[in-house]
Amino acid sequence: xxxxxxxxxxxxxxxxxxxxxxxxxxxxxxxxxxxxxxxxxxxxxxxxxxxxxxxxxxxxxxxxxxxxxxxxxxxxxxxxxxxxxxxxxxxxxxxxxxxxxxxxxxxxxxxxxxxxxxxxxxxxxxxxxxxxxxxxxxxxxxxxxxxxxxxxxxxxxxxxxxxxxxxxxxxxxxxxxxxxxxxxxxxxxxxxxxxxxxxxxxxxxxxxxxxxxxxxxxxxxxxxxxxxxxxxxxxxxxxxxxxxxxxxxxxxxxxxxxxxxxxxxxxxxxxxxxxxxxxxxxxxxxxxxxxxxxxxxxxxxxxxxxxxxxxxxxxxxxxxxxxxxxxxxxxxxxxxxxxxxxxx
Amino acid sequence: xxxxxxxxxxxxxxxxxxxxxxxxxxxxxxxxxxxxxxxxxxxxxxxxxxxxxxxxxxxxxxxxxxxxxxxxxxxxxxxxxxxxxxxxxxxxxxxxxxxxxxxxxxxxxxxxxxxxxxxxxxxxxxxxxxxxxxxxxxxxxxxxxxxxxxxxxxxxxxxxxxxxxxxxxxxxxxxxxxxxxxxxxxxxxxxxxxxxxxxxxxxxxxxxxxxxxxxxxxxxxxxxxxxxxxxxxxxxxxxxxxxxxxxxxxxxxxxxxxxxxxxxxxxxxxxxxxxxxxxxxxxxxxxxxxxxxxxxxxxxxxxxxxxxxxxxxxxxxx
Numbered sequence: 336x337x338x339x340x341x342x343x344x345x346x347x348x349x350x351x352x353x354x355x356x357x358x359x360x361x362x363x364x365x366x367x368x369x370x371x372x373x374x375x376x377x378x379x380x381x382x383x384x385x386x387x388x389x390x391x392x393x394x395x396x397x398x399x400x401x402x403x404x405x406x407x408x409x410x411x412x413x414x415x416x417x418x419x420x421x422x423x424x425x426x427x428x429x430x431x432x433x434x435x436x437x438x439x440x441x442x443x444x445x446x447x448x449x450x451x452x453x454x455x456x457x458x459x460x461x462x463x464x465x466x467x468x469x470x471x472x473x474x475x476x477x478x479x480x481x482x483x484x485x486x487x488x489x490x491x492x493x494x495x496x497x498x499x500x501x502x503x504x505x506x507x508x509x510x511x512x513x514x515x516x517x518x519x520x521x522x523x524x525x526x527x528x529x530x531x532x533x534x535x536x537x538x539x540x541x542x543x544x545x546x547x548x549x550x551x552x553x554x555x556x557x558x559x560x561x562x563x564x565x566x567x568x569x570x571x572x573x574x575x576x577x578x579x580x581x582x583x584x585x586x587x588x589x590x591x592x593x594x595x596x597x598x599x600x601x602x603x604x605x606x607x608x609x610x611x612x613x614x615x616x617x618x619x620x621x622x623x624x625x626x627x628x629x630x631x632x633x634x635x636x637x638x639x640x641x642x643x644x645x646x647x648x649x650x651x652x653x654x655x656x657x658x659x660x661x662x663x664x665x666x667x668x669x670x671x672x673x674x675x676x677x678x679x
Numbered sequence: 680x681x682x683x684x685x686x687x688x689x690x691x692x693x694x695x696x697x698x699x700x701x702x703x704x705x706x707x708x709x710x711x712x713x714x715x716x717x718x719x720x721x722x723x724x725x726x727x728x729x730x731x732x733x734x735x736x737x738x739x740x741x742x743x744x745x746x747x748x749x750x751x752x753x754x755x756x757x758x759x760x761x762x763x764x765x766x767x768x769x770x771x772x773x774x775x776x777x778x779x780x781x782x783x784x785x786x787x788x789x790x791x792x793x794x795x796x797x798x799x800x801x802x803x804x805x806x807x808x809x810x811x812x813x814x815x816x817x818x819x820x821x822x823x824x825x826x827x828x829x830x831x832x833x834x835x836x837x838x839x840x841x842x843x844x845x846x847x848x849x850x851x852x853x854x855x856x857x858x859x860x861x862x863x864x865x866x867x868x869x870x871x872x873x874x875x876x877x878x879x880x881x882x883x884x885x886x887x888x889x890x891x892x893x894x895x896x897x898x899x900x901x902x903x904x905x906x907x908x909x910x911x912x913x914x915x916x917x918x919x920x921x922x923x924x925x926x927x928x929x930x931x932x933x934x935x936x937x938x939x940x941x942x943x944x945x946x947x948x949x950x951x952x953x954x955x956x957x958x959x960x961x962x963x964x965x966x967x968x969x970x971x972x973x974x975x976x977x978x979x980x981x982x983x984x985x986x987x988x989x990x991x992x993x994x995x996x997x
Binding site: 385387388389391392394395396398399402403404405406407409410413418423426470473474476477478479481482484485486487488489490491492493494495496497498499500502503504505506507511512513514517521552555560605609612613615616619620623624635638639642643648651652655658659662666 | 712713714716717719720721723724727728730731733734737745746747748749750752801802804805807808809812814816817820823824827829830831832833834835836837838839840841842844845857858860861864865868918921922924925929946949950953954955961964965968971972975976978979980983
């Protein structure tokens, strides 16, 4: 493929994520709506020089290289050095320490933090996708006014900053004045209120569960709305035909809904994994209240603490690199599929 | 059929989140809604809305109604004093003066606006190149953009912090702006590329045939058609900066931290109100949160038709 104006032998087809013409082929592809091949227009060939696209894209690409590409490489480099507060302030001499930063991380907190983070991520991503999918399917079947109501609620929830939602949940779970302790006591599910105030923030498991609840609460709107938009594009005829053939709810779900929504589910899954694995704000705010941090630290918090609390930027960099690598392993296959979608 | 927002030109007929898609046979044949599903939807809506409802009413409760048991699900007294005090309350310890809520709002606004203007301006050009030209290096460029999208926002904080420190910019607003452009830019390029690509090339060619220059074809044909997408993209880019806490807390420093720093964003200000060493001023906190959040909610409701499309297109980061 050459420069501007090279017309491919066959006219380029609109790429819509799924290659076949089977129903549902117009679902938004992972590459995004409107991922249309570039217009190799005659006009373009006639009127502009071949330097034009480079001139157009170079400012953005230069900035990206400077603030995304370079920092990533720099982070990797620093993780093999000694880089603490002294080096930060003085710019001090470069000391290469090989893998010793990694070695220390692997022999100290790595295993518990990793297990905690994986459990947390699996729980939140699973809950988010299941609830989001359930809501999308319910919205498809509900009356219009109820669907509009839920959408408005979801959009409002979506707009709430993570910091704010964390603070609201902290107040709702307040030991002395919180709604949750009051409701649990009123239902006689145990003594949570008045004299025996249940301290949700004193137990690592309940802190992480609460953090997970805040994450899921905030993440469901995007997932549900996106899946609902996808569901709307599955023709009702497919379900009618399936019902005629005697397919029940589960087999309709398995043979129609899930396969056709797969591209969207894949994208949502990858994004959710990336977001929840690196979760920071919600847990940080919870730790501010509870004061227990070592037992609730996840990967995002760990790197941050190593760098900015212990002033060990090299160790923080090493945590970051481990995290990026782990995410690449988990999401690599899905990302490759998306990249393929984007290139064609 | 749209309930909120207006029907506008969008990328490949992405359906509105609320309404039915415009040209799909599926919607015409849809059965009438079922009652059990409707009840379930209403129940979920109530559960999901409760935290927001509780924040709103608590912003209007006097403090003696907040610190009471059992909690009041409907305020017995209403007051606006929380909103007044939100502008004077001080979250940091007695020794460190904290910037006022108003000044933190101003910092958030300035930073977010500059991030959006800068990112959208330069990504518009890159999006045009990626969507309208076939050039050597286009493929690798798209891959690089996708990879940049997948880089976790949090992963860049440490190296960017060290670099900004080296440049002597740390604890300044330009530093925070530079730091936010990193996650925003891949998203804006990618999303705008989708919107530009959705404009049929024939329209542009027709304009060129009619004697428009390439530039005026862009200005008179493409630009008006992608304007709604441009707005949605800008709002998302704005929110990424507006809602962020981690970057602002480190790169600007905060009045409670060892790093010092005299300016903070609204999110950092809000978090500093919760302080284990004293009783949290919940009323003021929620009043301030409400002031901070309401504009965003309005934005979201206005552009909601484009939310799903814009986000899956750009794979935005949180």
